[in-house]
Structure formats: structure tokens, C-alpha cells
Amino acid sequence: MSEGDVVKRNDLDERTFKYAQRIIRLFCKLPKSTVAQTLGKQLLRSGTSIGANYCEAVRARSKAEFISIMGICLRELNESHYWLRLLKSEDIFQQSQLNPLIKETNELISIFTTISKRTKTSTK
Numbered sequence: 001m002s003e004g005d006v007v008k009r010n011d012l013d014e015r016t017f018k019y020a021q022r023i024i025r026l027f028c029k030l031p032k033s034t035v036a037q038t039l040g041k042q043l044l045r046s047g048t049s050i051g052a053n054y055c056e057a058v059r060a061r062s063k064a065e066f067i068s069i070m071g072i073c074l075r076e077l078n079e080s081h082y083w084l085r086l087l088k089s090e091d092i093f094q095q096s097q098l099n100p101l102i103k104e105t106n107e108l109i110s111i112f113t114t115i116s117k118r119t120k121t122s123t124k
Contacts, residue, residue, distance in 0.1 A: 012054060012111065013051070013054065013055065013058075015108070016050050016051030016054050016108070017051050019047065019050065019051065019104060019105075019108065020047060020048040020050065020051050022101055022104070023043060023044060023047030023048055023080070023101075024044065024048065026040075026043070026093065026097070026098075026101065027040045027041075027043065027044045029093070030087075030092065030093060031092065033092075035090070035092065036087075036092045036093075039083055039086055039087055039090075039092065040083075040087075042079070042083050043080055043083035043084065043087070046076045046077075046079040046080045046083065047076070047080040047083075049076050050073050050076045050077055050080070050108070053069055053072050053073045053076065054069075054070075054073050056069050057069035057070050057073065063119060063122075066119060067116060067119055067120060070112060070115060070116045070119070071116065073112050074109065074112050074113065074116065077105060077108050077109045077112060078109065080105055081102065081105045081106070081109065084098055084101060084102050084105060085102070088102070
């Protein structure tokens with residue numbers, strides 16, 4: 001692994017960690033209604049697991065295992081995107097605060113998709 005790859009990996013470690021922190025902060029600010037808490041708990045679970053799964057992926061024992069775990073990261077990102085969209089559509093949380101998090105989710109989806117595709121291509 002090149003020095004550039006290590007820097008990129010560390011950047012993504014930090015980015016997914018900060019993403020989880022933002023999800024936690026959002027959850028703590030949600031109204032205490034049943035709907036808000038139910039959606040929030042789903043988002044909390046999926047949004048905080050991305051970084052943990054990514055850490056596991058970079059320590060994978062094989063490319064196949066790496067690709068598999070990156071797929072889990074993508075699933076959790078897509079799920080987080082879904083819960084954020086629901087929170088936004090139901091006006092449960094201020095849209096001005098949700099939009100940057102939705103944007104970050106979309107950017108992370110793009111990054112993880114690119115990494116997965118490149119890794120799959122390099123194994124053929």
C-alpha cells in the first residue's frame with residue numbers, strides 16, 4: 001500500500017467517524033415523539049456502523065473480504081440516506097440541518113462505490 005493510499009484511508013477513517021458523530025448529535029436533538037425516535041434509532045444504528053465497518057474492511061484478510069465488507073458499508077449508507085429522507089419529508093427535523101448531512105451521505109456513497117468498483121476491477 002502506497003503512502004497516498006494510507007493518507008486516503010486515514011482521511012476516510014476520520015470522515016466516517018465525523019459522520020457518525022453528526023448522526024449521534026442529530027439523534028440527540030430529535031423530538032421525543034414515537035415516530036421521530038423510531039426513525040432516529042434506525043438512522044443511529046445505520047449511520048454509526050459505517051465507520052466501524054470501514055475500519056474492519058481495511059483490515060480484511062483478502063480482497064474478497066474487503067469487497068464484501070465495503071458492500072456492507074454501502075448498504076448502511078443507503079439505509080442512512082433513506083432514514084434521512086424520511087426525517088426530511090415528514091418535517092421531523094429542520095431541513096436546513098438535514099441537507100448538509102444528506103449531501104455528505106451522497107458523497108460517501110459515491111466514494112465507497114468508486115472504491116468498491118476499482119477493487120473489483122483490480123481483482124479481475
